[in-house]
Every structure is written in structure tokens, then in C-alpha cells.
Amino acid sequence: MNAIYFVAAGSLLGLIFALCMFLRVKKQPEGTAEMIKISTAVRKGANAYLKRQYTGVALFFGVVFCILIIMAFTGYLSFFTPFAFLTGGFFSGLSGFIGMHTATMANNRTAEGASKSLNKGLRVAFSAGSVMGFTVVGLGLLDLSIWYLILNAVFHNLPASEKIAEITSNMLTFGMGASSMALFARVGGGIFTKAADVGADLVGKIEAGIPEDDARNPAVIADNVGDNVGDVAGMGADLYESYVGSIVSTAALAVAAGYGISGVSVPMLLAAIGVVASIIGTFFVKTKEGASQKNLLRALRTGTYISAGIIVVASYFVIKILLPDHMGLYVAILSGLIAGVLIGAITEYFTSDSYKPTKKLADSSETGPATVIISGLSLGMLSTVVPVVIVGISVLVSYYATGGVNDFNIGLYGIGLSAVGMLSTLGITLATDAYGPIADNAGGIAEMTHMDASVRERTDALDALGNTTAATGKGFAIGSAALTALALIASYIDKIHQISPELKLDLTITNPKVLVGLFIGGMLPFLFAALTMSAVGKAAQSIVLEVRRQFKTIIGIMEGKAEPDYASCVDMCTKSAQKLMIAPALIAVIIPIVVGFIMGPEGVAGLLAGNTVTGFVLAVMMANSGGAWDNAKKFIEQGAHNGKGSDQHKAAVVGDTVGDPFKDTSGPSINILIKLTSMVSIVFASLIVASYLL
């Protein structure tokens, strides 16, 4: 019981720290009137988008809430689940809103800071990123603590072991709210951001020949809004889901493993300590003027590594005190932590132009766009090997070190702990991720307001670094999603056993239901990617037409005498994103239920496994192909292969354009898909079992 107070304390600490960072960002100078004007336009656009998104999401939540209430009345669900579904969605949405609001407030302040010094710019952007990081962590833990305390009070009459089983089993279903919100944030945001980006590039850069981030491009504000709704709010919701999901599933697995309250306390304490460790880490993120990109990167890395180091030490004592006879659990935590770092590093290797793969990709621009595409796809496919091996080793190590040979459930608890270990330093990891789009926006503002060359140099340095942290952040998001999904699958099967202990499931891979489930699950990420990619295509198409229309009808726009109608582009992106995200969202929710009704829990288990495996591989591939194309283009823009405007550059732009929906829409959306399908399966488990037993 003490652990939950630590969690509550960690939650408050995280939120207070986020507030301090917010106030610190807010009091920074805002720059010139022009900068304020652009920043305000971006913020307004982002708010308009969020408002509309939340309206649509509210409808979805309303419908699902009614279904869950009916299930609760008919005895298929606890009465807490429908309400926890709402709070999960609410807190996830709230953290997205706060993070995005801060980010849009910080972009001009970062540009202004960069006009003073590089360190100043870095500090502002990173502080704003920290608001996002610590809000996600703080609100996630707040949601957990509130429900834990409520459930603890409700079940206070039960004996301790039954009570903790009730609490964790109930809390397990709570992730669905966060998952659903994450889906809309990631998919909707992803469609918005890339429709704006692709649309702006296709007409502005390619047809009209004006530079990126040029104020004459009517889609430029939408493009900047997109960075915030996609990369900030979407990423935050994604990791909020992984964070909460890994903790509740590991807690449930602790009970199945027979570790009771001590086992449940471990993931919670780890999360609480992670908040403190992350806060300490943030103080080490600073740099000197004239720092190279390597030094800047080192500054961010130092903070992350120090936080991880604190976890390494602290988690040893957590296990030593709570479960001293099971030090293998410590190995499981470490394996997750190390896997997270390694996946980030390998992602950087494949997507940064400092290394061979992206340089060779840039070389392929010599023979035109087709070879750029072929090379980029094969780079992304090749880059899946090491992450798969890392996750594989992490799973095996955490299972066997924990004692999975003797008890299957103990091993699964170990896998859950490795996911928690990976995510324990989320506060600072997410701060580093969210830093990227903020720096990117700051660079855009510097470009649009024609700031001094030296300022541009600094914002460019910050922005380039942001690309790297964004890529490693994506690797981390995918890796943690895979481990979380595995923990959720284990919890799902455990849940089925709880619901119907006499039901003997045949989960062998030669059971045709499992096999067909695997096939359908393996196909789902492809279907999901197809739908999200074609959504970007459709939405971008409408932006292309709108930008062309404005260039034609608004006289003086190209001479900078008349102002383009930015708002209409933002509005079109918003509408398209809202409309086009419905189909993929419904698929993620409905298919596991339909498969469950047709093929029972065995088919669902196969589906979840196939979905996680293929989803992981496809998501890594798409993220890394996209990242490498982006950086290969930037590499050429810096002068390689005849530089900007050359045929090679044009070929690289084709790659980058293809990569946009890869890395920022479809790839990251798959993270949500693999977790949401598990969550939906868990919530609807009783119904599926009931229909199966009929």
C-alpha cells in the first residue's frame, strides 16, 4: 500500500516540475511582433485542430462508453471500466493539449533565445519539451493513483491477496481509454501533419520554386501546426499509452506470478523513481556557445544517461527490498533499459547522415528517383534486423533470468518489467523527443521572419539535432510499444483464464485458429499502413488544389504584397484528418472483436501475436526508411551530390516525400495499433469467452 503513495508523490512531483518548466518558458521574451504573429497563428491553428479532434473523439468515447455501460449492466465488465475508460482518455487528451500548447508557445521564444545564444535556444526548447514529458508522466501516474485508491477503498473488505487481484484486474482494462485517445492523436495528427507538409512541398517547393517555410506559401502555417499536432501531441499520447499500459499489465502479471502486493509495487515504484531520475537528468542538459552538433547531442544524451544510471542503481534496491529472493527481476529491468538505449542507437545509425547507410542512400540519387526509392526501402527493411534481435534477446533474458523455466507466469512478469524498465525514464526521453518539433518550428519562424544569418545557423543546428532525436524517439516508441504489447498479450491470456478457469485454450501455433489469427494479425499492419498512407495522399491532394487556387486568385501573393489565407489550409487539413482517420480507427477496434466472435480467444491470441510481430517490423522499417530519406535530402542540400536544385536533389525530394507518411503517419500509427488491439481484446474478453462457450 505504501507504494501507491510514492506513485502519487511521483505524479505530483512530475506535474509540479512540468508547471515550473511551463512558467519558465512563458517568461522568456517572445521576440518581434512578426514572430509573435506567426506563433499565434500556429497556436490558433493547433487549438482549432485539437478542438475539432476532441469533439469527434468525444462522440467516439460516448458511443464506446454506452457499449461498456451495457456490458457492465449485463455482467460482462466491472462498473469501474466505463468510467476509467473516460478518465484515461481525458488525461491522455489533457497531456496532449498541455504539451502542444506549450510547444506552440515556445517556438518563437526558442527562435528569440537562439538570437542570444545557442545554449539559450536549447534551454527554451528543451524546457518546453520537458513540460510535455513530465505532464505525460505526471498525469499517467495521477490516473493510476486515483483509481488505485478508489478500488482499494471499494474492496477494503476483501483479504489482501484477493483485494490486490481485484485491483489489478480492474485496472488492466483502464488502458483502453488512453489507447483510443492515442489512436486518434497519432492517426489524425499524422494525417494532418503530412498532408500539410506534402501539400506545401508539392506546390510551393516543386511547382512554384519558393523555399521551404516561405511565408508566401499558404500551407506554411498548416505545416507548422502539423509538427505540433502530429509530432508533439501524437507522440505524447502514444507514449502515455505505452507508459500506463506497461505498468497496469505488469501489475496484473505480478498477481498471476504469485508475487502479490510486492510484485505489484515494483513497477509502480520504478515509475515513481523514474520521475525523480528524469528531473535530475534534465539539469544536465546544457551546452556552450559554438558547440558542434555532436556536442549538442551529447548534452541531450548526458541527461538521458544520467537518468538511466539512477534507475540502474535504484531499481537494484527496489528489488532487493521488495523481492530479495528474486534478483533475476533486476536483470529483467536492466534488459529493458538497455534495449531502449540500443534501439535508439541503431535507429540513429540507420537514419543519420553521419553514417554509411544514409550516405549511400544519398549516392543513389545519382541514378534518379527510382533508385532512391529502392535503396530507401531496402535500407528500412535491413534496419529491422538488429531491433528484432534486441527485442528478442531482451524477451529471452527477462523471461529466463526471472525464472520462467520454473514458472511460466513469473517469466511473463519479467517481460512486463523489462517494458517498465525501458519506459521508466520516459519523462526525460519524451522531453528530448518533443524538443525536436519545437526546434523545427523555431527554425521555420526564423526563416519566415528573415532573421539574421547567425540566428538561422543556430536554429538550423537545433533543428538538425531535432531530426536525430525525433528518429531515435521513434525507435524508442516502437520498441516500448512492442514490449508493452507483449505484456498486454500475456495479460490477455491471463485474463481469459481468470474469466473462465476451466476453459483450456490450445494456443499452439499449429492450432488452425491460432494460425489463421496469426495471418490476419500479420496482415493488419499492412492494411492499416495502406489506409493511413492513402489518407495522407487524399488530404494532400486537397491542399495542393487549395494552394494552387490561392496562388492564382490572390493577387500579389508571390511578391509578398498580399497575405495568403493560411487559415483555410489549416481548416482543410483539420477536416480531412478528422474524416480520414475514422476508417483506420474502426478497423483497429472492430477486427479483434470480430475475429474473437468467429474464432474465439485462440484466434484472438494468434491475431495479437501476428499483429505485434509484423507491426513491429513494418513500423521500424517505415520509420527508418522515412528518416533516412529525410536526412539524405538534407545531406544533399548541404552541398553533396551537386546540392540544392540539382537533379540529384530532386530525386532525393521524391524519396523524402514518400518518406513523410512513412515516418510520421503510418509507421507511428502502427505502434498504437498493436497496443490498442490488445487493449480492446482485454476489455471485450468476457464477451468473447461467453460467445465461445455458447
Added chain:
Amino acid sequence: MNAIYFVAAGSLLGLIFALCMFLRVKKQPEGTAEMIKISTAVRKGANAYLKRQYTGVALFFGVVFCILIIMAFTGYLSFFTPFAFLTGGFFSGLSGFIGMHTATMANNRTAEGASKSLNKGLRVAFSAGSVMGFTVVGLGLLDLSIWYLILNAVFHNLPASEKIAEITSNMLTFGMGASSMALFARVGGGIFTKAADVGADLVGKIEAGIPEDDARNPAVIADNVGDNVGDVAGMGADLYESYVGSIVSTAALAVAAGYGISGVSVPMLLAAIGVVASIIGTFFVKTKEGASQKNLLRALRTGTYISAGIIVVASYFVIKILLPDHMGLYVAILSGLIAGVLIGAITEYFTSDSYKPTKKLADSSETGPATVIISGLSLGMLSTVVPVVIVGISVLVSYYATGGVNDFNIGLYGIGLSAVGMLSTLGITLATDAYGPIADNAGGIAEMTHMDASVRERTDALDALGNTTAATGKGFAIGSAALTALALIASYIDKIHQISPELKLDLTITNPKVLVGLFIGGMLPFLFAALTMSAVGKAAQSIVLEVRRQFKTIIGIMEGKAEPDYASCVDMCTKSAQKLMIAPALIAVIIPIVVGFIMGPEGVAGLLAGNTVTGFVLAVMMANSGGAWDNAKKFIEQGAHNGKGSDQHKAAVVGDTVGDPFKDTSGPSINILIKLTSMVSIVFASLIVASYLL
């Protein structure tokens, strides 16, 4: 025992029919001296390629043979396996050689025939395709009969039930020879054909602006050679493997299911009847002059459907006579047969320009190459949904109709039979597939020798049809590979039980070894695709440089006064293909063994399942994206979207170039990957079990 005589008779019948067709093709007029010259150059190039390939393959076979002999001496393998490995490889290679020799002999004769009438052209091309189809079927059954008779003689002292178990268990390992040969044929041929094609296009069409198949292009002969080594020999080896693999694995599953000799006879009889049915079908392939493309397609389809109809009737009696109490097996056979037809139809829907998907893909050329790529990828991804559902339904139907609920092994036998059912009409199906590249070559010869416009029209009609049959053929090859792979996985697990009956495998998907195996298996097709795609890129690069060199150094080449050095391009493609196919080949062979040593049979089972699932989905996607890009380009060339030479056409050419390695190298190679990994696992099973029990 009677069944094997039917098989032997079927084999001889198939071979005699192939010989008749061969002689019929041979006696057709060869056309002008110029046509003969080109055809001879193509045949020489193809023979040179095959000679070199077989030399390299001989080395591989020598090494593996030695390993297998050592395993036999140390008791891990029967002494028959190493020799059967050689005969499997030999017969597969032989059928590739015969098919290709006929194809290269038929191209000028087809062109000449088309100069007389459309029907004449169709008959020549289809007859030549039939040689391939019936050689594959005939030699496959010959290999089976010979070994069956040998094993039957060797084990004649055993009681009937033990004897049949020994025979089938031994024959199961025989597929590895055919699999290995198929790998080299598909991967090597795939690299060759696309390196030549991409290389020829990049310099000839795009840089020098000369039309496709222009005799001035030094890579034009290599391009035509490639069609033969990749699409004829490669496709033949692929389906030879599926054909033999599905029969031997189903025979082994029959014993496990307790059906004994009757159960073993069913797949064998089906195959034998299939030969007769296919021969009858070929007589219905004819058309009238002035037939539309639809009529031509109907001519080919009529033949296939009549053959399938015969199987529908005959297989009913086969089951009725051999296993009258198990009529569910008949349903299993039908489900496979129907699945094959449906997968072909859905492939046609997604890749033919008569339907919406490819038309919409052509529309996307309006906004440039990037949107062509995005749309094509998402089309391919979307196209995986229906095939997955079809295979899923076929698996469930054949399992449950057969009686899988009562006995697991009986259900697996049903799945095996559905694969055999799908492949039973292979003779005519493969004839239809092999027809495609022959017609394509004929079109090339007509272009190069500047034949009359009316002849070109006819060869174009034949060629366009060839594209459709090639696409449906690919769908069929992938679908049958998936079902065969599933039968092989079941046989693998059965094999493990045979080797060590006391070994209790935990094949549940939550076993971390199975899970990690799934991850590694799911990643393998991506790795394989990455390697084969970058191999094409590298090989094409060398052709680009060579063609550029010839354009520069051979004076008068562009005016048609000097002849380019065709042989050097053929030679370079050959060398590159041989070198670059080594890495993917080794991966397919070594990874299942390594995983076996590290994670035991459970890890291997996971790997095979993951590999089959992801491989199937990825192969379908790559084949269909590639097919659709190709046809979208052709659609534009016929005048849509401003036609040839427009920006839209250029954008579509980028898609087509990306699609080349997709549909002709990586996609089809994955078929082999999923079967070969299973075969390797089966052959090395004893060793893996021994190391596991240590």
C-alpha cells in the same frame, strides 16, 4: 502400392506430352534471318547464364551433400537423403533448362506465327509454355516414383504400416534439393532479369531516349535473356518445389493422421489425375483472328477451368474409393482448388488496368513520382487483405471439414490436401504462366526486326495478355507456397515427435522461444527483400555504366551502323547475379539452423510460422504493387494522362522501375524462402533435437 504406378504413368504421360509439344514448336517456321539471329543471341545468353549458374550451384550442392553424408554417417539422417537431395536438385534444374531452352526457341517462332494469325501466335507461345508446365510436373512425379519404388524395395521386409511410415518420412526430406535449386533459380534469375531491365531502361529509355526493346541498346539482349531465366526457369523451379513439397508433406501427414497407405495414395493420385486433366485442358486453348484481349484471356482461362472441373469430379471418386468414410477430405481438396482460382482473380483485379485500383494509380501520376510510389505501395498493402482471408478460410475449412476437431493430425492432413488440390492442375497453370515471357520476347523480336504494324499489334495483344497471366501466376505461386509451407510446418513438428516421442514441445505462442522465433521469422522476409532489392540495384548500376560506356566508345551505335556488344551485358548480368545471390541464399539456409541451435525446435517452429505469415503478406504486396505499377505505366502509354513522354508518363516509369525488383525479384524469392526454411528445418531436425536434449 497401385497408386505409385498411376503416378509413374502420369509422369510419363506428362513427359511425352511435353515432348510432343516441344517437337510441335520446333517444326514451326523460324522467320527471317534477322529474327533467327536475335533469337539465337538470346538462347546463347540464356544458356551461358544457366551454365554458369549450374556451376555455382554444383559447388553449393557438393558442400551440402558432404554435410548431409556426414550427418548420415553419424546417424542423424537416413542415407537416402543426401542422394535424394541431389536428384531433387537435378530434376528441378533439368526442368528449368528444358523449359528455358524451349522458350528461347519459341520466341521467334511466336513472332513468325503472329505474322500469320493471332491464333497461330497464341498456339506457338502456349505450346512452348506447355513444355515447361508438363516437364515440371512430369519430372517432379518421376522423382517421386523412382524414390518411392526404391524405398519400397529397401523396406520390403517391414510390415505395411511401418513401411509406409518409413517411406514417407524419408521422402519428406527430399524436397530440400528442389528447394535449394529453386532458390538459386528464383533469386539469381530475379536479379539477372531486373538488373538487365532496369539497366536497359535507365540509360536507353531515360537518358538516350530510344524506345524499349530497341536493337541499339546494348542491354536489350540481356533484357530478353532475363525474361527467360527469371520468369520461365525461376517460376518453373518455384512451382516444382511447391508441387513436390506439397505432395511429400501431405503423404507424411497422412501417416501421422493414421490413414496409412490409402491416405498416402490420395495426394499421389490427385497429382496423376491432374496431369491428365491438364492435358485435356490444353486442347481448349485457341482463339479466332481479331479476338479482343478479353477473348484471348478467356481462351486461356477456359483451358484452366476445364482442367479444374475434371479434378473436381475425379477427386470426388478418389476419396469415395480410397477413404469413403472421410468425405470431408474432398471438401479440403475443393477449398484449395477454389482458393487458387480466387487468389488469381483478386490479383488480376488489383493489377489489371481494366479495374479501378490500377486506373487510380495511373491518376496519381498527375502529381508526380512521389504520389505514384505512395499510391502503389498502399495499393499493394491493401491487396493483401483478401488473399489472407482466402488462405485463412481455406485453412479453417480444410481443417474442420476433414475432422480436425476430433483429431489434430487429421486436420493437418486436410490442410496438406488443400495445397495438393490447389497445385493439382499445375501442368496447365504453369503453361499459362510461362506463356507470358515467351509472348513478351516475341514482342521484343518483332520490335527489333521492325516487323509490320499488324504483326506488332498481334504480338502486343499477346504480350499484354502475358502480363495478366504473369500477375495471376504470381498470385497462384504465392498462395500455393503459403499452403505448402503450412503443410511443411506441420510435417516438421510431426518429424520432431517421430525423432523423439518423449520430447514434449511447448508450442504455445506465449512460450518466449516461440515468440522470439515468431519475431525473427517475421523479420526474415524483410531482410531477404532488402538483400535482393539492393542486389538488383547494384547489378543494374554496373549495367548502366556498361551501356553508357558502349554508347560513348562504339561509334555509329546510335545511327544503327555499328552493332553493340550484347554479350558483355549478358556476361555482366550473369556475374553479378551469381555473386549477389550468395548472401540471401546462405541466410535462408543458415538462419533456421542457427535459431534451432540457440532456441531449439520451439524457436524454429515460431520462426517458420512467423516467416510464413509475414512472407506471404509481403510477397503478395510486392508482387501486386509491382504488377500495378507496370500496368499503370502501360495504361498511360496507351494514351491516358497525356500518354508517352509526358511528365505523367515519367512519373509512372519511376513506379515501374521500383516495381521491377518488387514483382520479379524480391516478391517471388520470398515464396522460396518460406518453403526452403521449412525444408532445411526438417532435414536438420535430428541434429537440432540432439543438441536440444544435451
